[in-house]
Amino acid sequence: KAGVTQTPRYLIKTRGQQVTLSCSPISGHRSVSWYQQTPGQGLQFLFEYFSETQRNKGNFPGRFSGRQFSNSRSEMNVSTLELGDSALYLCASSLATGFSGANVLTFGAGSRLTVL
């Protein structure tokens, strides 16, 4: 069974540019969550999508957005990049929204974004 696939794995952008990251969840998983990981702040929740609808959102500015397609694949977009956006962006999928029992979060390898 294929895991969570994130593309691209590494990318370098300059301030002011925008970036789009892609995530393909485990087959059958309908919930996709996005996290930003930095050494100082750890793993911070960005948003969660379930059945193409945003179910939860973290405390990030509006420059961070996402969407989910009918096949459960998800993209996140960061516009007007800032130096502080440099981070590892992790996508995770689960069977459904809410986390208990067999419904746990499985992470992809991440997309490492460097903003110059």
Next chain:
Amino acid sequence: QKEVEQNSGPLSVPEGAIASLNCTYSDRGSQSFFWYRQYSGKSPELIMSIYSNGDKEDGRFTAQLNKASQYVSLLIRDSQPSDSATYLCAVNANSKLTFGKGITLSVRP
């Protein structure tokens, strides 16, 4: 108060010792609790989940949950150098999984 707090670490133990990792959370409505392990340069992987008060054992790992005191801990028995990693506590409240900043464990051969 941060939603999920872990000891700042790092934690260093000799091979064969018991490593004790602690985590506290602020939301009394939290329903499920997880421990993830993250090796350097890798993504987090789930090692334990616990949903009710008490202990849950899986091999060398034991998760402990005390909802009244709002803490969850992870014990690693017979620690091995391969256990050296960052351990992340995660708490589910209102269908949102919130992570602590993690604690780095180093097991000395």
